Amino acid sequence: MSKIAELTFEEAMDELQEVVKQLEDDHLPLEKSITLYERGMQLSKHCDDKLKQAEEKITLIVNENNEQVPFDIEEEPS
Numbered sequence: 273m274s275k276i277a278e279l280t281f282e283e284a285m286d287e288l289q290e291v292v293k294q295l296e297d298d299h300l301p302l303e304k305s306i307t308l309y310e311r312g313m314q315l316s317k318h319c320d321d322k323l324k325q326a327e328e329k330i331t332l333i334v335n336e337n338n339e340q341v342p343f344d345i346e347e348e349p350s
Contacts (some may be wrong), residue, residue: 276314281322288315 276284294325331337 276318279315279318281319281326284315284322288312289321291315309318 274283279287291308294300295308295312300308
């Protein structure tokens with residue numbers, strides 16, 4: 273397993289999907305499940321952070337060009 277901080281958004285999402293697949297397997301030992309769950313949570317946070325960084329960058333670009341932001345970064349998805 274690579275360091276999460278070094279992963280791109282896409283790499284982290286791919287690994288997160290693999291973690292979910294493994295966790296859905298009924299035959300995992302409890303300790304392995306806990307380890308995978310912890311890794312999944314870390315990957316999820318990393319992806320969320322990357323998305324927030326991208327939104328901030330887009331907002332900055334839009335503001336520099338005196339455009340309206342195409343989305344509300346304060347609004348939580350429903």
